[in-house]
Amino acid sequence: MWKFLNPIKHAIPETRWPSAEEAARSLLFKPVRIGSSELTSRTWVPAMVPWRATEDGFVTQANIDWYSRFAAGQPGALVVEATGVRDIPSGPLLRIGDDRFIPGLRQLVEAVRKASEGRTRLFIQIIDFLAVKRRPDQEKYFKRFLRITDRHRRTLAKTSNDQSWLGRDEAEVRAFLASTSDEALEHILDERELESLRFGYRERVTDTELTHVHELPQVLPGIFAAAAGRAREAGFDGVELHYAHAYTMASFLSARNTRSDGYGGRREDRVRLPLEVYRSVRECVGDDYIVGVRFLGDEVIERGNRIDDATYFGVEFARAGLDFLSISKGGKFEDAQQPKVGQAVYPYTGKSGYECMPTTLSDEIGPFGRNVPQVAAIKRAVNAAGFNTPIVASGGITTFEQAEGILRRGEADLAGLARQALADPDWFMKVRLGRGEEIRRCTYTNYCEALDQAHKQVTCKLWDRTGLDGPEVSLATDKRRRLLPPRWEL
Numbered sequence: 001m002w003k004f005l006n007p008i009k010h011a012i013p014e015t016r017w018p019s020a021e022e023a024a025r026s027l028l029f030k031p032v033r034i035g036s037s038e039l040t041s042r043t044w045v046p047a048m049v050p051w052r053a054t055e056d057g058f059v060t061q062a063n064i065d066w067y068s069r070f071a072a073g074q075p076g077a078l079v080v081e082a083t084g085v086r087d088i089p090s091g092p093l094l095r096i097g098d099d100r101f102i103p104g105l106r107q108l109v110e111a112v113r114k115a116s117e118g119r120t121r122l123f124i125q126i127i128d129f130l131a132v133k134r135r136p137d138q139e140k141y142f143k144r145f146l147r148i149t150d151r152h153r154r155t156l157a158k159t160s161n162d163q164s165w166l167g168r169d170e171a172e173v174r175a176f177l178a179s180t181s182d183e184a185l186e187h188i189l190d191e192r193e194l195e196s197l198r199f200g201y202r203e204r205v206t207d208t209e210l211t212h213v214h215e216l217p218q219v220l221p222g223i224f225a226a227a228a229g230r231a232r233e234a235g236f237d238g239v240e241l242h243y244a245h246a247y248t249m250a251s252f253l254s255a256r257n258t259r260s261d262g263y264g265g266r267r268e269d270r271v272r273l274p275l276e277v278y279r280s281v282r283e284c285v286g287d288d289y290i291v292g293v294r295f296l297g298d299e300v301i302e303r304g305n306r307i308d309d310a311t312y313f314g315v316e317f318a319r320a321g322l323d324f325l326s327i328s329k330g331g332k333f334e335d336a337q338q339p340k341v342g343q344a345v346y347p348y349t350g351k352s353g354y355e356c357m358p359t360t361l362s363d364e365i366g367p368f369g370r371n372v373p374q375v376a377a378i379k380r381a382v383n384a385a386g387f388n389t390p391i392v393a394s395g396g397i398t399t400f401e402q403a404e405g406i407l408r409r410g411e412a413d414l415a416g417l418a419r420q421a422l423a424d425p426d427w428f429m430k431v432r433l434g435r436g437e438e439i440r441r442c443t444y445t446n447y448c449e450a451l452d453q454a455h456k457q458v459t460c461k462l463w464d465r466t467g468l469d470g471p472e473v474s475l476a477t478d479k480r481r482r483l484l485p486p487r488w489e490l
């Protein structure tokens, strides 16, 4: 986990919870219109990957139980985890890249509807990502993965002053590289080869020499549209296009996207594919279906997007007709820490990762409502351009006072609570019924995120060890953690 140099430990904010009457009068619990639909309140649970799908990407009973448990708290909207739009293996993450995934997803929708008594709208976040390989063992990398070229031979000849390298065969070059020092490798390998050795091979949207990357603008609109069509068929109330964090669409938006085919460089060109994907989705699902987007208020990496890029994109998304804008921050590969050999780089381990899921070990600003300035700036720009597209804020929102304050000040239209909802999915119900004192408060120390990083079933440290031997309690594969929070009796 990334840390500030001299971190300040922040306490969880003390608060006064509202009575049921105050909650009823609040903005937070007033309905809000999103596209063609209405949410019962302005509360939102952003996408969180729980690592509960089958290895083939199908919905499991554990997925259904997970989302039903969130739905029982009756938030206004619940967003199902990042779900792959392609039909390719991606471990126990949900997929929607083929019709065979529809029946499982439909069961999930029905379970959420029942558990929330119809009070929660259910969206699904749809995602595309490029290849990321695990960090290789050094010996294997030189024996098998590195492609030996004449550039390597020329550099070896030059750095050793020995022209015979120019004619040496591949095995000799490999053997030499495997045995030479790290310092020498810095001169012989190029930047990408060094990265593949130290972090694992990772594709970028700028690798246009690869046919499948070059063709992304031609193939992605259709793939996203087909996925959205399946979401509609499965009964979801809408889709959230995942244009945030470290994945394909965010990489097209990024200021680091230098593609020269009209899909990179200037902001107008970087937003082109995201808009083409949206139009294709819209054409497939029709005007009466909710299509929103999640994107970044700031990429938090060098040479990355800042708030002026984000406000530009926000206005363009609103102009195009997206039904909601959900704002996140950071979560990039570019500043991620080096993984251990055999593990894949995780885009939430650098400063940008900190900003995505801030903890209480922070700077003077602290983790609470840390994204609100960016969200408010995007909202101002969107409203000034004449659009009233609802905007969702998330990032360290944990109390009623805080959420209500953000809405009252007009900084956002909806309040998203991810980790706080994970710690206690009944937050929404408890606040609405005037029983806020009973909320299990998230401590923002990211035990859940560490589980995500390790690709383990995500749980919260606050409910893990409670009533493990209860008759209806299902346990994680390690048998030490309960898979769902304890039940709250009304």
Ligand SMILES: Cc1cc2nc3c(=O)[nH]c(=O)nc-3n(C[C@H](O)[C@H](O)[C@H](O)COP(=O)(O)O)c2cc1C
Pocket (backbone or CB within 6 Å): 046, 047, 048, 049, 050, 081, 082, 125, 242, 244, 294, 328, 356, 357, 358, 394, 395, 396, 397, 416, 417, 418, 419, 420, 448, 449, 452, 458
């Ligand atoms: C375990 C875990 C999984 C997450 N998975 C996703 C995801 O699939 N898609 C996404 O956009 N954000 C994901 N996030 C980020 C959250 O949606 C949210 O933006 C972030 O946690 C900050 O909000 P919070 O402070 O309310 O937790 C995840 C966060 C956690 C803790």
Ligand code: SF4
Pocket (backbone or CB within 6 Å): 419, 420, 422, 423, 441, 442, 443, 444, 445, 446, 447, 448, 449, 459, 460, 461, 462
């Ligand atoms: S594990 Fe920690 S950070 Fe995650 S939801 Fe629970 S209390 Fe919050």
